[in-house]
């Protein structure tokens with residue numbers, strides 16, 4: 308089983324390995340170093356799939372048989388020869404604030420320095436109009452948290468899921484409401500891949516760790532992202548939830564509700580965020596995502612085409 312070597316990647320892969328071992332599988336974990344781990348340049352500059360291409364290569368080379376990715380780091384384009392075998396149950400998808408002195412977003416004073424390297428977080432933060440200063444940062448989760456504890460920054464915004472998986476959820480001072488801060492498409496979800504021709508492994512992964520509701524939700528979010536031609540460093544947020552509804556005959560049906568946000572084009576300091584939402588049958592996840600993207604574009608969301616983008 309291939310993984311990146313970051314503490315988060317190792318924790319995530321370890322959890323999946325435990326699930327598979329409980330199901331009677333023999334698992335060995337192999338660490339693969341990716342260009343994204345080696346470089347400290349802004350993600351938008353290094354390009355698409357910085358954290359995931361090396362892992363996919365190791366899969367195709369048969370160096371590993373299974374690859375575990377943070378789903379939101381995967382480019383929307385698929386890879387020939389590789390299949391998405393399983394999407395395990397999602398962790399809390401929300402973004403989290405870690406601020407000095409236990410402060411919440413609303414309690415940070417104007418001018419407070421908030422660290423994030425994500426155009427999506429930065430755009431939504433600026434759109435809130437709180438007068439906060441967004442400071443671009445990169446580095447692993449530990450490095451980012453240290454900047455708050457050292458007093459270099461007043462706060463950082465990180466995915467809640469990463470902090471939970473690293474056992475550091477107690478440092479969160481506020482779980483951000485998706486109304487203010489819509490997470491990245493697929494945030495909090497994992498993608499488990501294997502080779503297309505490894506049908507036995509694919510079936511084993513699907514029957515042990517796949518969660519169809521998470522898969523449907525993430526499919527809608529990523530279809531929206533793909534239709535906006537945005538990748539992982541674009542100012543785009545999406546969150547889908549599977550909800551139970553009553554069908555025409557009174558029976559319970561599962562539907563997906565999807566919310567999306569995109570910047571209207573970034574113009575200097577001012578940011579306008581375009582928001583929309585829609586609901587569809589659970590089997591229509593892909594179409595729901597595409598339709599919501601079309602609506603966002605109609606409402607004035609900036610076309611975000613550009614090579615080499617990935618969303619955090």
Ligand SMILES: NCc1[nH]cc(CCC(=O)O)c1CC(=O)O
Pocket residue numbers: 377378379380464465466467468469493494495496497618619
């Ligand atoms: N782009 C880095 C990345 N990829 C996945 C996670 C967190 C875990 C997840 O969203 O599943 C993070 C860190 C962060 O955004 O705080």
